[in-house]
Amino acid sequence: MNYSITAHNANFIPPVQKPNPAFLKEIGEQGIRDLLRRLYICLDTSPIRSIFPPEDTQGMMEASQISADFFIQICGGPDYFNQNRGMPQMRGRHAPFAITAEARLHWLTCFEEALKPLEGNISEDNLQSFWNYINIFSIMMINTQG
Numbered sequence: 001m002n003y004s005i006t007a008h009n010a011n012f013i014p015p016v017q018k019p020n021p022a023f024l025k026e027i028g029e030q031g032i033r034d035l036l037r038r039l040y041i042c043l044d045t046s047p048i049r050s051i052f053p054p055e056d057t058q059g060m061m062e063a064s065q066i067s068a069d070f071f072i073q074i075c076g077g078p079d080y081f082n083q084n085r086g087m088p089q090m091r092g093r094h095a096p097f098a099i100t101a102e103a104r105l106h107w108l109t110c111f112e113e114a115l116k117p118l119e120g121n122i123s124e125d126n127l128q129s130f131w132n133y134i135n136i137f138s139i140m141m142i143n144t145q146g
């Protein structure tokens, strides 16, 4: 696996490709829910914890499942996020939170930690296509300098 992180360049946003739907077929909806739970467990004790509104770990776990709805949908599954929250409009939804290039690195580091247990169980191509998606898409969530 290549968990490389594309440097943020405010003048150029590389094209985004959605994850291969075969990733969802392999991992299953519960697998995505578990993945997002691992992400938020890591974020809960990360240096960027303060930008997340939930007050406690329980709140973070609930937030993780809203995000899981989104990731199931973007991987070609049912549109749970649209049904529960409306159109994704991710940039707008992230606008209230100060996301710096450094915050993105912490977020991706937690995602790498959450993905690692899947190595060996999920085909490398599918795992890579998921990483490539979050690597690029996360650039667009940066909304604050510094």
Ligand code: HEM
Residues within 6 Å of the ligand: 048, 051, 052, 053, 054, 063, 064, 066, 067, 070, 071, 085, 090, 093, 094, 097, 099, 103, 104, 107, 108, 134, 137, 138, 139, 141, 142
């Ligand atoms: C660049 C690093 C990122 C940071 C620091 C970040 C941070 C946050 C924060 C603070 C929230 C609000 C609290 C919550 O509900 O969890 C949030 C929500 C969310 N984020 Fe991110 N995010 C990042 C990137 C992304 C990316 C790349 C995606 C999707 C590909 C994403 C998907 C979501 C979703 C689906 C929600 C829930 C929105 C809702 O509640 O309606 N985030 N994120």
